[in-house]
Amino acid sequence: MSIPPAFLDELRMRVPVSDVVGPAVKLIRAGREMKACCPFHKEKTPSFYVNDEKAFYHCFGCGAHGDIITFLMEQAGQDFRGAVEQLAGMAGLPMPEESPEQRERAKAAQGLHDVAALAEAWFTRNLRSDAGASARAYIQDRGLSQETAARFGMGFAPDSRGALMNAIDAPMAKLVDAGLLVQPDDDRRDAYDRFRSRLIFPIHDTRNRTVGFGGRILGPGEPKYLNSPDGPLFDKGRLLYNLNRAAPAARKSGRLAVVEGYMDVIALAQAGFAEAVAPMGTAMTEDQMKLAWRAVPEPVLCFDGDAAGLRAAHRAAIRALPLLEPGKSLRFAVLPDGKDPDDLVRASGLKAFETLLAGAEPLIDYLWRSETEGVDLKTPERRAAVRQRLGEHASSIEDGSVQQLYRSEFKARFDAAFVQRGRGDDGRGRNRGGAAIPVWMRATAGATSDVKTTAQRTPFEREISAIIVGLLHFPQLADTCGEAIADLEIADPEIVRLRAAIFRAVAGNPALDKTSLHSDLERRGLGQLAETVTVSNRLDFSFTRSRTPGARAAEDLACVAGHLMALAHINDEEADLRARYDSLSQEEFERRSALTYEKLRIQDELRLLAHGRRLEAEEAATAAAEAGIDH
Structure with missing residues (x-):
């Protein structure tokens, strides 16, 4: 039933936002507003504000924003009608009359x-x-x-x-x-x-x-x-098993895993992973995707690596395309060696599953790989067929802005892979040794500038490449720091693919060493790419040195990844404050100043880490202490 807008407005007027939010978080009075630690992401300092006068909530940390209806849908997992019914009960209002068909079903x-x-x-x-x-x-x-x-x-x-x-x-x-x-x-x-x-x-x-x-x-x-x-x-196609338990946990952690069966969900929950649901033996339906998107913007599909699981993943990818919207997509994680999540957790522990989840492929990478990997593309006709299929995938996206970006991205990848770009390129986006040339290297080696989508440099491109070098030297860091590394935004699809391959290898064998990882990457056709990334690195982080103690490498890599994520959040928050400059409160002006100071502090720390000065200083202090010198 279509609920009249006037009725929704009446609910918003009668039910204060604090009455709905209060049971979920501890609200503290802050002038005309109330604040709390955000229920949608983990934080220690309150950045979540509730304004009863304006009837909305907003988090300056993660950007969550809405009214009483969206809060019940996004935090409590209610569907729209369920949220309205609950609020109508709180307001003492009878629900509007239903249609005859709806009354019959009820x-x-x-x-x-x-x-x-x-x-x-x-x-x-x-x-x-x-x-x-x-x-x-x-x-x-x-x-x-x-x-x-x-x-x-x-x-x-x-x-x-x-x-x-x-x-x-x-x-x-x-x-x-x-x-x-x-x-x-x-x-x-x-x-x-x-x-x-x-x-x-x-x-x-x-x-x-x-x-x-x-x-x-x-x-x-x-x-x-x-x-x-x-x-x-x-109605099996409109339900996800365990969503009632998983949705609140998923909204807090920002992750949701879609697995195949009941036992996978339950085994993961027992191991400590509460954010898993299952479509009960079927490929994901459109309605199930919409349910998952109410919990998180990018659910991860973790289907078995057998033929049936791969078919289910592909059907889900195709079904998702028409539904994509800005900020809403899917990621894909294929389980190693035909294991299901239950097997993986029992054999290797929860960390192996979380590492696999952190290395999940974005939908666009999954589609590109499914259309090009293992396909003979030596002739123009076969390449034309691939380009046509990629175009059909993009055309099925109903949202105009997302469709346009998919078209641009597919074109950029196709051109980078199959159209000659430079003298060191063999005409298919590969060097003379047969290895794929990263987009960022082609862009600095005489490539033309029309590959804009993937050739654009991200603000932290050099640091991210150094982190990949750290993983190549210390594969175990994919296990200990995987979640932080997976959250880093990477523009180059080849580097995204290399990161995912490292995560998959470590998920299959958490004890993997540097030599074994290189062999695994060679088998996947990524050995030359890994070598190129290593040779091209110009930053001297401790974790880019193969002789650095593992504990120090892990500490510094986690620190750098955390700094990069913090800078990305600061940039986003600064952009929001700039867009609302004329209406900023005194508290928000003070927040801008604090962000600038914090940004400079983090950048200084990164510079020290990136030039090895912190490590050198500690080594000098250790040597001085051993020599008995008061340093």
Whole structure:
């Protein structure tokens, strides 16, 4: 139903923003406003402000901005209608009249949530009973604790055609509508329990209501996994398993992993990763993508590395294209050696999964690689076919600004790869040794200036290249500093690809050394690129020296990555303040001055680190101490 704008305005007038935000954060009075540590990102100093007079909230740290409706949608995970209904209750206003079709659907669903909740409780009791021994043994074999099973409401359906039907006091028609009973087409046959001899996973909507179930067969039988059927209560294509728990955590951390199955989600949660959801055995639908985007702007699809997982990832990429908007996209992480997240976490720990997540490919890199990697492009006709497919991908994007940028980026990459750019280039974006030439090197080696999108230099390009050199010298840093490195914005797609390859290699083997990493990159065709980046580095950070102790390299690399991220945030905040210069408050003017001071301080620290002076000073002090000199 389309809710009248006047009704929404009435809600905004009646319900103060602080009443909605207050239960989620601790608000402190600051003049006419209130402030708090932002609920959308981690911070120690409050930069999140609430203004009841103007009916909005704003975070000067991450840019989160909105009103009471957007807060419930983005922080509490509610859909639009659910948020409006909750606010209407707070305001004491009746909801506007629904259409006949909506009333019919609501009537059909009336009472079904209660029936589903009763079924969930019954399944849970069965798991604890003698009959649930086989299900408890399976849970234990999968490495899950009893506490984890209880947290996710896992249960057991006995091998009986009528046990649930006899246990729950509800009309048979409601049990059928809730997807708990199967009513044969032949009316002469009795209805029977849908879930039998299965481990049960309750499925909830974003309002924590039970809406359906998934069941894994225990012992022989097909299908291996069975879900509730679509009906008044359950719509598989419009739900993501565990989103009710994952969304609040994802909004705080800024990351959301989409994995394939229930057990992957639960195993990750037990390992300490709360921000995982699953589409319940199907490729991501458009509605599921929209749900994920309510939590974070760039969810990461972590599908298995087998043929089925790769097909699901590709279908999701194609489906996402028409929906792309500024700031909303997908990233892709392919699991190593055919493992699923459950396998990876059990074998290598949560850090291996987080490293894999940090190295996830942006959607545009995934599409470029899927169209060009392993494809014979020696003839003009084959290259023309690739260019046509890339053009079709860009054309499917409905947002004009995003479509234009995809077209420009694809053109720049195609030209850089296949059109002659300079004397050292063989005409396909490669040097005479066959290695891809990074865009930033082509731009400084006599390349023409029409490749604008990827040849543009980022403000911290030299520092980022040095960080990549650090990873090549100390692969373990991809494990210990992966999240910070993954957040760095890199313009050159070849360097993005090299970073992702390093992360994938380390995720598969966290103990990887420098020599083994180089061999892995050689197999991927990236050995020459890695060598070129290393030779071209002109900054003398401690982590660019192969003899630096690992602990010092890790400390300094994390420091540099943090400085670069801080400078990027400062630049963004300064741009926002400049755009609003005429309306800045005294506090915001003071903030501008503080940003300038902080920027200069960070830049000075980077200069010291980049010229090895900090390391040299400490080495000199150590040598002096050993010689007994008062330094």
